[in-house]
Amino acid sequence: MFGSLLLTDILDKYHKQSGKKLWDAKHENLSNEIERIKKENDNMQVELRHLKGEDITSLNPKELILLEEALENGLSSIREMQMEYLNIATRNTEMLEEENKHLALVLVRMFYVNL
Structure with a gap:
């Protein structure tokens, strides 16, 4: 417990002094990846419906x-x-x-x- 508090303090000091947030960039990348995967999943679901013969009226x-x-x-x-x-x-x-x-x-x- 003591070690984790010390690490937290060190990271907080680093964030304050450098103005950078280490976790924000990583979370943003993860968030972007999640969005990309969600879009890919949505596209695959639409394609699957088309293969089943559903929702094909919108196709050219x-x-x-x-x-x-x-x-x-x-x-x-x-x-x-x-x-x-x-x-x-x-x-x-x-x-x-x-x-x-x-x-x-x-x-x-x-x-x-x-x-």
Whole structure:
């Protein structure tokens, strides 16, 4: 407690003598950064609403074209992933069918050996 009071006194004396406030500049920078992040967040929320098809009446034709292209690119990526999953599922099904045939053959052989 004693050390922190001493540090506070030193900072107060420095502020009075130099006319500078150390924390004000830092707080101003933080405040500016918070404002920048808030604006970025607001812009992203507007963009997300546009991607959902909401509030698009305010967009001009060029912005609508860009939005349409972004949606088409997203849809294309989703279709590619779906095809990849479908191909994997098809390969897995084929492998399981082959394994099933093999196991059925093993069972038949075991049956005839035990007769």
